[in-house]
Amino acid sequence: EVRLVESGGGLIQPGGSLRLSCAASGFAVSSSYMTWVRQAPGKGLEWVSVIYSGGRTYYADSVRGRFTISRDMSNNTIYLQMNSLRADDTAMYYCARDNFGEFDYWGQGTLVIVS
Amino acid sequence: DIQLTQSPSSLSASVGDRVTITCRAGQNIYTSLNWYQQKPGKAPKLLIYAASTLHSGLPSRFSGSGSGTDFTLTISSLQPEDFATYYCQQGYSSPRTFGPGTKVDIK
Numbered sequence: 646e647v648r649l650v651e652s653g654g655g656l657i658q659p660g661g662s663l664r665l666s667c668a669a670s671g672f673a674v675s676s677s678y679m680t681w682v683r684q685a686p687g688k689g690l691e692w693v694s695v696i697y698s699g700g701r702t703y704y705a706d707s708v709r710g711r712f713t714i715s716r717d718m719s720n721n722t723i724y725l726q727m728n729s730l731r732a733d734d735t736a737m738y739y740c741a742r743d744n745f746g747e748f749d750y751w752g753q754g755t756l757v758i759v760s
Numbered sequence: 761d762i763q764l765t766q767s768p769s770s771l772s773a774s775v776g777d778r779v780t781i782t783c784r785a786g787q788n789i790y791t792s793l794n795w796y797q798q799k800p801g802k803a804p805k806l807l808i809y810a811a812s813t814l815h816s817g818l819p820s821r822f823s824g825s826g827s828g829t830d831f832t833l834t835i836s837s838l839q840p841e842d843f844a845t846y847y848c849q850q851g852y853s854s855p856r857t858f859g860p861g862t863k864v865d866i867k
Contacts, residue, residue, distance in 0.1 A: 690861075
């Protein structure tokens with residue numbers, strides 16, 4: 646069974662840093678595209694970042710230079726290191742598997758509040 | 761970036777109604793269009809991928825159609841558990857982008 650479990654969210658002051666984790670089971674993150682999507686309170690879905698199976702990474706303009714996506718294949722986990730956090734980074738952060746363009750499995754989300 | 765628009769932004773419907781939501785892309789994305797359902801406090805769930813393929817285990821009252829720039833999600837007979845917000849998303853190119861959502865609530 647495919648499962649994604651996020652952790653690491655919390656309350657952080659502006660300018661601070663946080664690292665989110667997404668532990669995967671039922672498939673290998675090393676052979677998948679893995680994505681972070683966020684949702685600000687009461688707002689829509691915003692794609693944040695992707696790490697491809699080959700290791701290439703891409704970021705939304707709003708987080709480029711501040712956020713870093715990475716993976717640990719031994720733990721089958723992906724991470725989102727978030728630095729220089731701002732109030733507008735406040736959101737629920739979801740990890741999802743990008744299966745050739747569609748996000749077929751999602752975690753339950755982890756809430757980040759920058760205040 | 762490929763922009764997606766959805767209409768309507770919200771609608772009120774009754775159980776048993778046929779509901780149609782449209783999504784328009786800012787450029788040709790062929791059939792690289794996906795639909796998600798999100799209920800309050802929950803993660804989105806994939807409903808339809810590649811414009812018209814129903815994700816495994818989902819009821820056949822959900823269907824999708826379209827290609828190019830214009831797409832439609834149809835719920836043939838709305839059920840109580842279908843009241844939610846629906847998002848389209850393009851998988852044609854990076855960055856992946858989402859539509860603004862359509863909230864379906866009870867009339």
